[in-house]
Amino acid sequence: MPEVREWTAHAQRILHKRRDPVVVQTVRSATAATIAYVIALRLSPEPAPLTAPLTALLVVQVTLYATLTNGFRRVNAVVTGVLVAIAFSLLVGLTWWSLALLLVASLAVGRLVRVEEYVPEVAISAMLVLGVTTVGDTAWARVVETLIGAIVGLGCNLLLAPPVWVEEAGESIEGLARRLRQLMLRMGEEAAGGTPPDQAVERLHEARRLDHDIVEVDAALRQAEDSLRLNPRVREGLLHRVVLRTGLDTLEICTVVLRVLARSFTDLAKERAPEPLFEAETGAALEQLLSEIADAVVSFAVLVTTHLSESAESAEERLTTELRTAAGTRDKLALLLREEAERETRNWQLLGAVLTEVNRILDELDTEHRTRRLFEELDQVSREQRVKMPRLTRLRERLGVQEQMWRNRTGFGERSR
Numbered sequence: 001m002p003e004v005r006e007w008t009a010h011a012q013r014i015l016h017k018r019r020d021p022v023v024v025q026t027v028r029s030a031t032a033a034t035i036a037y038v039i040a041l042r043l044s045p046e047p048a049p050l051t052a053p054l055t056a057l058l059v060v061q062v063t064l065y066a067t068l069t070n071g072f073r074r075v076n077a078v079v080t081g082v083l084v085a086i087a088f089s090l091l092v093g094l095t096w097w098s099l100a101l102l103l104v105a106s107l108a109v110g111r112l113v114r115v116e117e118y119v120p121e122v123a124i125s126a127m128l129v130l131g132v133t134t135v136g137d138t139a140w141a142r143v144v145e146t147l148i149g150a151i152v153g154l155g156c157n158l159l160l161a162p163p164v165w166v167e168e169a170g171e172s173i174e175g176l177a178r179r180l181r182q183l184m185l186r187m188g189e190e191a192a193g194g195t196p197p198d199q200a201v202e203r204l205h206e207a208r209r210l211d212h213d214i215v216e217v218d219a220a221l222r223q224a225e226d227s228l229r230l231n232p233r234v235r236e237g238l239l240h241r242v243v244l245r246t247g248l249d250t251l252e253i254c255t256v257v258l259r260v261l262a263r264s265f266t267d268l269a270k271e272r273a274p275e276p277l278f279e280a281e282t283g284a285a286l287e288q289l290l291s292e293i294a295d296a297v298v299s300f301a302v303l304v305t306t307h308l309s310e311s312a313e314s315a316e317e318r319l320t321t322e323l324r325t326a327a328g329t330r331d332k333l334a335l336l337l338r339e340e341a342e343r344e345t346r347n348w349q350l351l352g353a354v355l356t357e358v359n360r361i362l363d364e365l366d367t368e369h370r371t372r373r374l375f376e377e378l379d380q381v382s383r384e385q386r387v388k389m390p391r392l393t394r395l396r397e398r399l400g401v402q403e404q405m406w407r408n409r410t411g412f413g414e415r416s417r
Contacts, residue, residue, distance in 0.1 A: 019295040026061075028160055043148065046141045051078075055149025057158055062194055070118075075120035078146040081106055081125025094130050102126050171243055174249055177301030179213060180258065181294035187265060188290030190282035194276045200262070201271035207259035214252050218307040244378045246370070247304030247391075253364050254297060261267040261357040268350050282336040286354070289333055292326040293382035294362055300365050320367055330358060344416030 016106050033053035040052035084106050092098040103123050110122035129142060150159050212311055225241045268277050278286060300321055303315040341348035363369060 009175050028156055029057050029060045031160070032060045032153045032156040033149075039068045039152065040066050040134050040145050040148050044141050044145050044362070046145070049141070049145045049148075051142050051145035052149040052152070056153040056156075057149075057152050059153030073115045074121065075146055075150045076113055077115040077121040078125045079143055080109055080113050080115070081357050082129050082142055084109055084122070085126040085129035086127070089130055093286075097184070098132070102130060121182060123219070123375070132188055166224050168222045169217075171246065172220040173248060173305055174298070176217050176248075176255075177298045180211065180251065180255060180297050183210070183258065183385045184294035184297070185205060185291045187262065188287035188294075191265065192280075193285040194274075195265065195269050197269040199267065200266040200277075200323075204262040204266050207255070207262040210255045210259070211271060214248075217248060217367070218416055221245065242374060245303070246373055246377050248302075250294045250364050250370065250373075251297070251301065254361050257357050257360045257364075261354065262351050262355045264357065268347060268354075271347055271350070276403065279336075279340055282340055285298070285329060285333045289326060289358060290320060290328040291359065292329055293365075296322040296362075296365050297327060306326040316367060319365070323362060323365060323367070326362060328361065330355075333358070368369075 033056045036052040036056035037049065040046075040049035044052070055078065059070055084102065088102050088105075092101075092152060103126075106123035106126040107119060110119035113122075115122065125142065183203070183206055186206075190199060190203070221244055224244060264278060276283060296319060298416060299315060299319040303319055306315050334355055337351045341351045
């Protein structure tokens with residue numbers, strides 16, 4: 001049995017590696033570059049048409065959306081550089097001062113044609129073409145090789161369908177939630193006992209380090225958002241993107257509030273040292289509340305990363321129950337903090353800040369607040385799309401109206417219900 005479990009774990013690691021972005025990018029890029037070179041050997045007059053595999057290598061990206069956008073910009077940059085080089089070769093040829101003028105002109109023209117990160121590629125293409133003798137043949141050969149590389153890169157992404165990185169982004173969001181949970185549990189345990197100022201400062205540093213985790217999760221989420229765009233395998237890409245993005249925004253707010261809470265604990269530890277942060281009953285209630293909030297944070301992350309309706313409903317019910325329990329504990333804590341603040345008026349502001357901060361986290365995790373935020377984001381994205389692509393929006397609305405009319409005539413909607 002141990003060998004079977006070890007073999008199963010090894011197989012799972014291999015399957016996970018197959019979906020790793022680095023592995024996928026390496027295999028697909030190498031495949032596209034090799035195919036582009038083989039085709040260019042037959043179609044290009046150059047003996048070593050390396051522009052084709054170079055273009056395919058730069059065009060192929062992890063997501064279909066990035067491939068389409070980068071492919072167009074890459075071809076635009078190379079063709080622009082070739083045209084600039086042809087103009088310079090006809091007028092001045094290659095000298096040190098003409099090379100300087102060529103670089104300035106290429107970079108300026110690259111900004112004008114909006115190739116974005118491929119602006120240096122305009123100058124590189126222009127220099128390579130200007131530096132050869134048979135300018136005309138080489139220029140057209142580079143254009144042909146560039147088109148071959150771009151077409152092969154796009155074709156590889158269509159045939160070797162890029163994965164949808166929603167699962168990886170969901171794992172990153174859940175990992176962030178679990179790190180938040182661990183920090184909340186430690187802070188709750190220390191609030192119930194004696195907390196030296198240096199220990200409270202360490203918790204504050206841990207809360208600040210969570211900002212780096214948010215940056216990493218945001219990068220994973222951006223990759224997932226790109227993988228959902230223009231992907232024929234995804235039917236509700238916009239909804240997935242908004243759900244994940246608003247979920248990360250909520251966790252980011254909770255992280256900021258937790259950092260402020262750690263700051264309040266640190267200030268209280270300095271004010272009350274060597275005494276405990278809170279009185280025994282208040283500390284126990286705060287520990288219980290932070291434990292309940294920590295569980296709710298994980299449940300919230302599970303909710304925003306769950307796509308099956310039945311699982312989402314159970315996750316939402318669990319989150320609602322945990323928030324209701326935490327609200328009851330919060331009310332109990334509020335009374336204890338008020339009594340403690342009346343006995344010790346010197347630190348009433350810090351005690352009130354603790355209650356304000358836990359209230360803010362509970363409000364952010366509230367399911368009604370999340371639903372309202374989700375609809376607001378969907379409306380905003382829809383408005384932006386109508387402004388950017390009015391014709392496509394009108395076409396979609398017309399198709400939607402026609403589909404509804406067809407359902408009404410045929411009674412399809414009634415039968416499906």
